[in-house]
Amino acid sequence: MYNAAEIQQVAVIGAGDMGHGIAEVALLAGYRVHLYDIKQEYLDRGVKRIHDSLAKLAEKGKIDADTHERSRQLLHPTTDLSEAVSAAQFVIEAVPEVLKIKQEVFQKLDQLAPETAILGTNTSNMSISDIASVTRRPERVVGVHFFNPVVLMKLVEVIRGEKTTEETMQTACEVCRKLGKEPIRVEKDVPSFIVNRINAPIRVFLGAVVDAGEATPEEIDAMVRDAGEPMGPFELLDYVGLDITYDSMDYRRQVLDPEYGPFEALEKLVKAGHLGKKTGQGFYDWSNGRPAIDLSKKTDVISFRDIQFVKLNEATKLIEQGVSNAKDIDRAMVLGTGDRVGPIEACKDVPPEEIAERLDELASRYRKAILQPTALLRTGGYR
């Protein structure tokens, strides 16, 4: 297997929202990058997005002219998978979040990429072990989960599958550092890893508030933005894509608990083909760019504190299961979502009994057992 210093050629499989961003940061780091997609049209779109983003960075003086030019030269788009991976030392897959598609891709990657190459998956929720199981090299398969927009968000969750070796974990972390990212290790292959898992009950909770007609998405977003966060939760869903959110919630419904499933308002929009920013309509109208949220409309039905309590509670589930620790969880939430502080730090001065009491109230008000406080939360042992 390669160590990070020997890696010079990277292949990115899928040129969509995540793939084009991952390819861009690899180019900026000086790697030769083969970018693959199944259709020329998808590839062209991805390449254009890379060129536009590089131009934006150059225009703002964030990269110099040489880096701009070198990054463009290092990019090799192709619709031939064999050409993309046959000399790659590190491959990152970013194809749609459907296990069957990912497994088909991994089977081919295993055949076409050098035996020694590391195969990374940018899955945002799915089991690394399930993806690795179709290859003859599960020890060199690893989760490398980036955040959207890749060029700006600093976090990569590096996830250990059941058979991933320590050497693979270390090389993946080192490559991520070279990409200008901060890797956070996820030591157990659990659904949705750290950041998406901690945000999972937030989607359920806020979706229940909206479905009950107690507050609108804009009123909730106004409350969250007013608290100083960079994006409101519904604006973020539109930004990432409602189809992606729907599929993630559906996956968690199947593998974690039915209560993690999609909420009605989301389901309606997805069925109508309103997928957020990319279609121009979601919870908001995006036809004139980012929605202007009127902060004076903020709801008082629920508070920003409630959101922090729900995140903290989910974090304690990950600590209880040995997936991560308090420090890494807080760091991941800040780097991956722009939250000003992580959930554990945010709640450190609030007595655990007060948090548990409010969570019990929310769990019964919205009939969601997944919001009930964990044993670790009740004892305050997370602090």
Ligand code: CAA
């Ligand atoms: N390329 C280059 N530059 C870009 C860019 C791109 N693609 N996109 C934005 N920028 C630049 C802008 O030009 C701007 O530059 P200046 O500051 O020099 O003017 C800067 O980045 C900031 O952008 P904006 O002013 O448009 O907006 P902002 O200040 O709100 O920052 C943001 C944007 C970083 C996205 C911020 O809103 C944020 O942190 N939002 C939360 C994002 C988040 O939670 N992401 C995680 C999503 S979940 C996920 O990804 C997991 C998954 O599995 C899908």
